[in-house]
Amino acid sequence: MGFTFYDNFWQDENVESPLPLYQWTHMVMLPRDMLKFGILYKDKGMFSGKRVLSEEWVRKATRKEVTDFKYNYYWWRFNLKIEGQNIYSYRASGFVGQNIVIVPKLDLVVVTINSPSGGGILPNTIIEKFITPAFLN
Structure with a gap:
């Protein structure tokens, strides 16, 4: 997919960190690579005509049936309230506002x-x- 990763980090018990030990990851990606990742999920695991992830994996990760926590497979699932409608979306959310938001009904990645x-x-x-809202009309 041509990603450029500038930094990758998976926290484990052998790494000194000021944060408590949780399983978290740290990736530094360019916005264009974030968009590619969003397109991959929006298109159910396909990218540029090639299967990258199984459709079943994407379905499980992004399905509307959410737990009370509304988080699974590194995706947050929620409804956007737009013009009186609840529109399903899912999001990969990063540090201080880095987000990949997919709105399937609108075929939209933000x-x-x-x-x-x-x-x-x-x-x-x-x-x-x-x-x-600009894509809803």
Whole structure:
């Protein structure tokens, strides 16, 4: 898929970290690579006409039937409330506003990045109030 990873890190008990030990990962990706990853999931595991992930894996990771926690396979699942409608979407959410949001009904992938300080309008607000409604009509 041509990703450029600048840093990858999987926390384990042998790595010193200021955070408590949880299984988390750290990837530094360019927005264009985040978009490719979103397209891969939007297209049910296909990218540029080639099968990269099984359709079953993508279905399990992104299905609407969510637990109370609404998180599975590194994806958050939720409804966007747009113009009085609940529109299903799922999101890979990163540090201070880095997001890959897929809205299947609209065939839409949105990538957001934010400053390390997290300043400005929250990406979730931009997606729900401005971007997604533009594709609904």
